[in-house]
Amino acid sequence: MSRALFAAALACLPGIAAAANYDESVSGDISGVPATPTTIAFTEGANVIKGTAGTPADYDVISFTIPDGHQLSSLYLDAYSNLGYQSFVGLQNSATWTTGLGFGVVGETLMGYALFDAGLIGTNLLADIGVNGVGFGSGFTPPLPSGAYSFLIQDTTSPFSYQFTFNVTAVPEPATIGLAACGLLAITRMRRR
Numbered sequence: 327m328s329r330a331l332f333a334a335a336l337a338c339l340p341g342i343a344a345a346a347n348y349d350e351s352v353s354g355d356i357s358g359v360p361a362t363p364t365t366i367a368f369t370e371g372a373n374v375i376k377g378t379a380g381t382p383a384d385y386d387v388i389s390f391t392i393p394d395g396h397q398l399s400s401l402y403l404d405a406y407s408n409l410g411y412q413s414f415v416g417l418q419n420s421a422t423w424t425t426g427l428g429f430g431v432v433g434e435t436l437m438g439y440a441l442f443d444a445g446l447i448g449t450n451l452l453a454d455i456g457v458n459g460v461g462f463g464s465g466f467t468p469p470l471p472s473g474a475y476s477f478l479i480q481d482t483t484s485p486f487s488y489q490f491t492f493n494v495t496a497v498p499e500p501a502t503i504g505l506a507a508c509g510l511l512a513i514t515r516m517r518r519r
Contacts, residue, residue, distance in 0.1 A: 345371030345494065348388075350378060356386040356479075360423035363387035363476055370396060373492040374404070380413070380485035387423045388477045392494060397469035400493040401452040403442055408486035412441040413479070417455055419464070421474040428482045436463035437475075469495070 348366050350356050356377050357364040366375065368390045379386040392398050406413070416431060416439040418424060425435040433439070438459025440451045452468045459465035479488060 345369045346373040347376075348374070349376045350386075351376075356388060358385040358387060358427070360387055360425075360427065360476075363389040363421075363423055365389045365421075368392055368398075368492060368494050370494050370496060373494060374489065375492065376405075376487075376489040377479070378485060378487045379479050380408070380481040380483070382428055382482060384485065385427045386479040387427075388479070389421045389474065390477065390492070391421070391474045392470065392472045394472050395497055396472055396494050397497050398452065398492055399469045399495045400450045400491075401455070402448065402450055402491045402493070403446050403488070404448075404491050405489035406442065406444050406447055406486065407488075408443065408481065409484045410443075411481060411483050411486075412443045413481040413486055413488070415440050415442065415451070415455065415480075416478040417459075418476045418478075419473065420476050423476045423478055427478070427480065431478070433462040437466055438463055472497075 346366050346368050348356070348364070356379075358379075364387065366373070366388055370393075373390075375388065377386050378384070414431075416425075417437045418435060419437050425432045431439075436459055438455040438457070439462075440454045440458055442449075442451060452470065456466040456468055
């Protein structure tokens with residue numbers, strides 16, 4: 327009986343969804359124009375963005391929407407190559423980038439930002455971005471809720487390559503959490519008998 331309950335519980339878990347992937351070398355250059363960022367439709371799962379940027383001639387500006395009922399749970403730096411410099415990412419609560427580029431970025435208009443380098447590969451940068459916004463921009467505490475956002479990736483000193491994974495997850499519904507808790511309680515009680 328307990329195996330049947332376990333199988334039923336597994337059947338209720340969400341599957342791994344295919345998510346958006348954008349590779350600049352395959353899908354085309356990511357926009358460097360704040361008013362017309364490259365729009366990427368994020369879906370549930372791991373949304374991978376891979377590109378190159380750097381120097382005042384090449385900024386990467388991305389617009390993404392987190393669908394209703396979902397959240398951005400993490401933002402991992404997967405790969406990074408530069409000449410020993412740090413690069414910059416900024417986040418705005420807008421579908422377009424409404425502040426400057428390079429040294430013209432106005433901190434008060436950001437939700438947050440982070441500086442990153444090769445030492446941060448494998449690190450979730452989302453919390454750092456939110457914390458760095460407090461007192462400078464609006465700041466936030468992850469996860470990032472559904473809505474439209476813009477994301478700037480830049481380095482004003484040298485060209486670099488990068489890969490980020492934006493992990494989008496469904497927001498747990500209170501009823502689902504309660505139902506799962508009841509199921510676990512029932513399984514626990516059955517195992518004791």
